[in-house]
Amino acid sequence: MTPIRLVQVSDTHLSATHAYFGVNWDAFRQAMADAPPDLLVHGGDLxxxxxxxxxxxxxxxAALAALGLPWRAIPGNHDxxxxxxxxxxxQPVNAARMDAWRRHVGPQWWRHDAGGWRLVGLDTALMGSDLPEEAEQRGFLAEALAKRDRRPVMVFMHMPPFDQDPxxxxxxxxxIPHRARGSFLDTCVEGGVRVIACGHLHTxxxxxxxxxxxxxxPATAMVDVRRGMARWQTFPRPGYLEWRLEAGQASHRLVEPERMFVIDMSGWTMRNNGTTTTLPPWSGSP
Structure with missing residues (x-):
């Protein structure tokens, strides 16, 4: 098969009214214009x-569409x-929030065949939710894996399945919650999943x-340097991943563009007893 070049970007946190991370999106946009991939997958928290x-x-x-690339996206908790x-x-997931995602962005879960690979996108907000859509997505995943026709599978999801201990x-x-984790991982192992590609934790x-x-x-938006150093002994930096899918093989490289800046909002959130979503409006204009 002809190798597929796929870019995975995650946690961009875009907004017209809270444009704190627009400068890093601009750097990403330029990188995509300079070297367009065959497919872009946004991994949530668009x-x-x-x-x-x-x-x-x-x-x-609209920002994704403006890139002029084939793209897919899965929702994150900030979506x-x-x-x-x-x-x-x-902010519990509910019918109105799911409808808004579908209306503006697309399906919550999907499959896409690229070369010799089957790509599957899932909504981690449904895992452990006990909503009817959780069972629908679980059935979709089982069918997508059962009918993969021996293709290796790459699963995209927002939250990692676990941190240190499954x-x-x-x-x-x-x-993802423990009560949904075990069966999900078993399904992936038994169904030919080679790669689980996720985001959410901004490192x-x-x-x-x-x-x-x-x-x-990694995220293109904010990072938490203190948490990264304490929890994973890593200085988190913004960037994205570039995947190369070949016959039965997937490899990736971490890309950290020079014009992406380390934006750490944790000082503000701690002093104001808030979260990033409680930041005041800012258009990005001087």
Whole structure:
């Protein structure tokens, strides 16, 4: 097969009214213009605060379309909300938020065949949600894997399946809930998944699990330097991943454009007892 060049970008947090991270998106946009990939996959948190501001979703979708590339996207918690029992931001995923994503961006889950690979996109907000859509997505995944016709599979999802220990039962908003994790990983292992590509935690990381490569994409938006150093002994930097898909093989490289700046908002959020979504409006203009 002819190699497929695929770019995975995640956690862009785009908004017209809260344009804190627009400068890094501009750098990404220029990189895509200089070397267009065969396919772009956005790994979630396209928008700054989509659950509360539908205009952010529209703005993010327009920014993707303006790249002039074939693209797919999956929702993140800042696009569609979180599983109701694990809603740190008090933005549980619901029908209205799912409808807004579908209307402005596209389906919550999808499959796409590229060369000899099957690509599958999933919505992690549904995992552990107990919503009817959770069962629908689970059935979709089972069918997409069963009918892959021996293709290796790459799964895109926003939240990582786990951090350090896949058996850790602690409640968390950092990775998919434990009650949904085991069956999901079993389905992937049994169904020919070679790669799980995720984001959400705004740092680059890779690991192996039961024959699968799990790769965390960095953000193009903000980072938390203190958390990265304390939790993963890594200085998080903005960037994206470039994948090369060949017959039965997937490789990637981390790209950190020179014009992407390390933007750490954790000082403001700690002093103001807030989250990034509570930052005041800022258009990016002087």
């Amino acid at each position: 928008s700054f605060n989509g659950p509360a501001a539908e205009d952010d979703l529209a703005h993010g979708a 569609i909300g979180e599983a109701p029992s694990f809603s740190r931001l008090d 058996e850790d039962p602690a409640p968390t908003t950092s990775v 680059y990381r890779r690991m192996e699990h039961r024959g699968m490569e799990i790769v965390w994409a």
